[in-house]
Amino acid sequence: MGMNTDLLHSAQKHAVVEGSYKPSAMTHVSPIYQTSTYILKDFDSAVHLNQNVDEGYVYTRFGGPNADELEKRMAVLEKGEAGLAVASGMGAISIAVMSSLKAGDHAVIGDVIYGCSYTLFAQVLNNYGIEITRVDTTDPQNIKDAIKENTKVVYVETPANPTLKITDIRDVADIVEEHEGMTLIVDSTFASPYLQNPLTLGAHLVVHSATKFLAGHGSVTAGVIVGDKKRIDRCRMPYLQTLGSVIDPFGAWQVTQGMKTLGIRMERTCQNAMKVAEYLEKHPKITNVYYPGLESHPTHEIAKKQMHGGFGGLMSFDLDGGMDSVRTVMNNMKVFSLATSLGNVDSLIQHSPSMSHFDMSPEEREASSIYDGQIRISVGIEDVEDLIEDLEQSLALI
Numbered sequence: 001m002g003m004n005t006d007l008l009h010s011a012q013k014h015a016v017v018e019g020s021y022k023p024s025a026m027t028h029v030s031p032i033y034q035t036s037t038y039i040l041k042d043f044d045s046a047v048h049l050n051q052n053v054d055e056g057y058v059y060t061r062f063g064g065p066n067a068d069e070l071e072k073r074m075a076v077l078e079k080g081e082a083g084l085a086v087a088s089g090m091g092a093i094s095i096a097v098m099s100s101l102k103a104g105d106h107a108v109i110g111d112v113i114y115g116c117s118y119t120l121f122a123q124v125l126n127n128y129g130i131e132i133t134r135v136d137t138t139d140p141q142n143i144k145d146a147i148k149e150n151t152k153v154v155y156v157e158t159p160a161n162p163t164l165k166i167t168d169i170r171d172v173a174d175i176v177e178e179h180e181g182m183t184l185i186v187d188s189t190f191a192s193p194y195l196q197n198p199l200t201l202g203a204h205l206v207v208h209s210a211t212k213f214l215a216g217h218g219s220v221t222a223g224v225i226v227g228d229k230k231r232i233d234r235c236r237m238p239y240l241q242t243l244g245s246v247i248d249p250f251g252a253w254q255v256t257q258g259m260k261t262l263g264i265r266m267e268r269t270c271q272n273a274m275k276v277a278e279y280l281e282k283h284p285k286i287t288n289v290y291y292p293g294l295e296s297h298p299t300h301e302i303a304k305k306q307m308h309g310g311f312g313g314l315m316s317f318d319l320d321g322g323m324d325s326v327r328t329v330m331n332n333m334k335v336f337s338l339a340t341s342l343g344n345v346d347s348l349i350q351h352s353p354s355m356s357h358f359d360m361s362p363e364e365r366e367a368s369s370i371y372d373g374q375i376r377i378s379v380g381i382e383d384v385e386d387l388i389e390d391l392e393q394s395l396a397l398i
């Protein structure tokens with residue numbers, strides 16, 4: 001089926017309504033199975049379920065029907081064998097990374113990744129004997145040079161937050177493939193499965209903050225991992241089992257509801273973002289626009305090859321006048337809301353150096369082109385004329 005059909009129908013759980021006036025009536029939408037545990041049939045089936053001899057629902061921390069629907073739909077969309085739904089994007093990233101590393105191992109990570117993902121490596125995993133090397137992954141040769149005997153993970157985010165640079169997943173996968181037991185993990189949050197499918201390009205695990213484009217409405221935090229069954233089983237048991245970042249049934253339900261419109265939201269978002277990027281690129285008070293859809297973007301050609309149907313809704317831009325200009329613009333937006341999230345139906349604006357990427361040192365930020373005068377916007381599905389007018393009036397105040 002096409003992706004828009006899969007978004008609506010794959011893994012949907014129509015439930016029979018007991019006692020309904022029509023014996024055959026089923027819910028149109030999947031019910032929310034708001035329960036912490038499951039009543040099991042008898043002693044032997046309970047033992048088999050608890051010992052994983054039989055598959056089924058036992059306890060919500062290990063899985064449930066709403067999480068299952070999200071996992072199966074994401075596996076279809078990302079063209080993977082299995083999925084795991086968790087409580088947040090960071091829940092997905094920490095499980096994917098930790099299940100692929102042990103003390104004494106080394107990871108090669110992108111120099112531009114979501115701030116908290118960097119914090120996971122630099123302030124948590126370092127305490128457990130895991131070393132990292134940060135490299136610019138847009139040149140795969142840098143990854144090749146950084147790989148050591150104990151390298152077990154290559155971690156890439158593409159498009160990367162907040163400078164939107166694109167890494168060629170296929171080229172990186174070819175390098176990783178030469179080393180036995182090495183896992184390539186790709187954070188594809190900015191693309192969503194609608195614009196990019198890292199597993200088809202050779203990644204082993206793809207992670208998403210489902211809080212963003214997948215849920216799409218800013219009402220829930222959630223995360224998903226997709227990959228081969230063996231790796232996903234390990235992510236669930238013992239990692240989700242013990243780390244406990246479980247998604248609640250209502251949260252999973254909200255994501256599966258939101259996902260139904262991912263296709264049309266993404267198409268509108270990409271159209272709007274392209275127009276906003278073209279407008280910003282011509283603005284005299286803006287020195288640089290980072291949007292992979294622009295021909296001026298250094299990795300535009302890779303984006304064109306790797307992404308399908310658009311370049312997403314995220315972009316950053318550098319303002320003349322640094323922090324003072326940033327303050328003026330951010331305090332005077334009327335349609336865009338000041339909020340550190342992205343991928344929602346409505347447009348958001350934030351300042352990466354002081355917000356999402358504050359955990360990096362000023363030197364690290366500077367080296368990764370995250371400048372003090374840089375603003376990141378997430379373009380929503382409003383009328384694009386209103387978004388451009390909003391930027392125009394606030395930029396005029398600088």
Ligand SMILES: *Cc1c(COP(=O)(O)O)cnc(C)c1O
Nearest residue numbers: 088089090114161189209211222
């Ligand atoms: C937001 C985000 C995350 C973290 O997701 P949460 O749902 O907030 O935990 C990870 N990676 C990227 C690229 C993100 O934008």
